[in-house]
Amino acid sequence: MFNVKRTATWVAMTAAVTLALTSCAGSGGGGDPTDVNPEGEVEPREISWLLSRPADGGVITAMQQIADEYAADHPGFKLNLITTPDRPSYIQKYETLAAANKLPELFDTDATPFAQKLAEQGRMIDVDVLLDDLGMADDYREAALNYQRFDDGSLYMVPFEFQLEFFWYNSDLLAQAGVEVPATLDDFAPMCEALRAEGITPIALDGADGWPLERYMAHYPFRQAGPEYIQKLKTGEAKFSDAPGRAAVEWLYGLGQADCFQEGFSATGYADAQAQFTSGRAAVYNIGTWELANLATENLDASVRDAVDYFTLPTIDGAVTADNEYVTPSGIGMAINSSTYDPLVRDFLAFALERYPAAVAETGALSPTTDVDTAIPADATPLYSRAIEQAGDVGSAIAMPWDTQLDPATNTRLQQELTLLVQGDITPDEFIETMDAALAENVG
Template identity: 50%
Template sequence: MNRQRRWWPLAGLMACVLGAATGCATSAGSPEAVQGSVSGPIKPRPITWLNSRPSDGPVIKAVAEVAAEYGKSHPGFKLNIVSTPDRPSYLQKVEMLAAAKKLPELFDEDATPFAEKLRKQNRLVDVGNLLEEFGAKDRFRPLALQYQQFDNGDIYGLPLEFAMEYFWYNKEAFQRARLDQPKTLDDFIASCKPLRAKGYIPIALDGKDGWPLERYLAYYPFRLHGNDFVKNLKKGDAKMSDTAGKSGAEFISRLGKAGCFADGFSSAGYTDATDLFTTGKAAMINDGTWDLGLLATDALPKPMRHNVGYFPLPTTPGAVTGPGDYVVSSGIGMAVNSQKFDPLVKDFLKYLVAHYPAKYAAFGQLSPTKDTPTEIPPGATPVYGQVLREADRLGKQTAKPWDTELDPTTNNVVQQNLVLLAQGNMSPREFEKSIDQAVTVNSPRYFAK
């Protein structure tokens, strides 16, 4: 046995004995810190949370309230909240800070290939272990935790949200076009031409941000293969030109040929898309329950207030996922930097886990914890409560968004070429070839064989 290795445990024991008067503290960045096992005195100081969220959104408001309360009993503590809502800019900032080893104590991060690299470098705290130690893990909705899992099942992001994604539709538009809710993905495409004929844009789409259209690419593969296809694709163990990949590419091409999206959709942002739907110009929009305040309250223009319905992701013959399985997310998680993890950060996180859910639910949002009822706001339409009850009827798996699975460079290629595919400027075969080439070149930097 290596003598130096034999000395480390003894040295640690002696340090604890020598430090018995003040308590044996473990250091930030240590293996213990990665497991969330730091100890020692709590010394209040300012810490920072770098995030990619709207600064006036319910997540930030709820976290800020909790931090202010914690600060009252811990003079000297302050949570500096630094927001970069533009996701591409935020991701670039995180990569630069990570390269310079200057990430703050807390930062937003999905369970992406980039985050996997940080995990392998022991730069993230195991949040799953923390929640176990806090006695809080069983409070969380299983799908909220599942969304944060890495491929090995570990959790390195604290869930702060819980949202189901649905297709919201204009009931009057469907009645005028003599359409029922689509039951299959083929029905979904077939609804576009009748809606166009009645003067509606069939689907409002935020084309500028890339990920909304990428959701559509994932739907056929998820129905036919669950999440297995994208998890194999990202490593090069499957190809976009395989049957599963072809089904996704052809779905996008067919949506474009059927005139499902607005002309010029690629330059439309989030607000443009929601405005098209809430003003009655578009018949459908794919959106999450985070937008219930826009879709199911008196914030809607009066003609639309009782004219909004919703349906889940349609299925398809041969589907291996059930009707209750669709995109259910807990949002981008709060990652914890092991290099700056100390007793103060740990104590604040314990306080946050205990007090955040109720404050978040008070904003009319679904909490990531199953024991925290949502406060339905004044002016809510009946749809608000109906959608909240869907949380009790969900399946056992969530469709993982592809933008959190693919390596960053391949994901950029996917999003850029999806627009061309939907516009008819690229064929499905050309699209498949471009993605397979991108995976071959880029995935080895993130996924070791």
């Protein structure tokens, strides 16, 4: 149920932080964003990284190992990892510290309007300049860097991941229903109806977390109008009632009317949604290559292993984006505080960024760079290698996840209203009216 009190508190807190950030503009809290190779001795000390990543995830594990190697040759150095995996709590901490000019040497952020304000105030190191100075600019995947860029093309975050988001499907279940892989997004509803007629759940969805359904909202506008629509929507230059937004709303409402998602999807969590697909109870599942170990190795149930395949985001008639352009995120980026940037931070980053790609590739994950080969696990199915190879054929336009673009209050309301829309509790017109009002209030 919509928690009015909690949301009102969050909106008020966000407004206060934004006001505080605006008031400290030009206060001299930042250094020179382009001075990436400062003069002076490397004097070891503890530096901190404010993170929004799983504590036992590959990025933290690899970087901690690299930091330990660096510390062995630089007594007195330590990388202090301040971890807050819960994204809303992290954003609250990050924005509060930013408003107080107390951000640590390194901090995680998406390419949001809030982060761009920090960059405009000179409070983040220019990563384009840094990578060029380190001789690493050409090593990074274009899509990995583009995901981190602000709308004006500037780059202030370093990527540590690269993922491709696919629609995984069970070919046996599609064959049982007599349907093919959707060629266009408009083929989804008929596919769902055919699967339902055979008693098959069409699409497994983690509805409890909000962002998976929000991915579906992003698909149609990306194909119809490209990445520019969400860029304008988040600043109030576009509305949900505009053609791309209305098309997305009507498409999602149609998916709900076609009973595409499992019963009770709004209460289904991440693990349960995945289990519905991997056990053969659902025909389609939209998730990224971070789940390769569960979807493309012998960990996958033998009863469905040979039937599992994937397809990329389907197109639409008149699409303005290419077939090989879809959701290809490089995760939350790492920003570098310009006010605390010194020879030590520069020296450590040079050491870490050189070693990180090989370390992450050894785990079977895609590196954000192209200079290393991903290690394919011994128990991998042919899909694993194919998915990794797919990373070499990715276009430059990216379907940005909307939860990384919209302000927190609008994003929270969007996730709530999407559930109601797909459940048929509200009409497309009611959804659009509510979301345009929320956008006007929050962006204004």
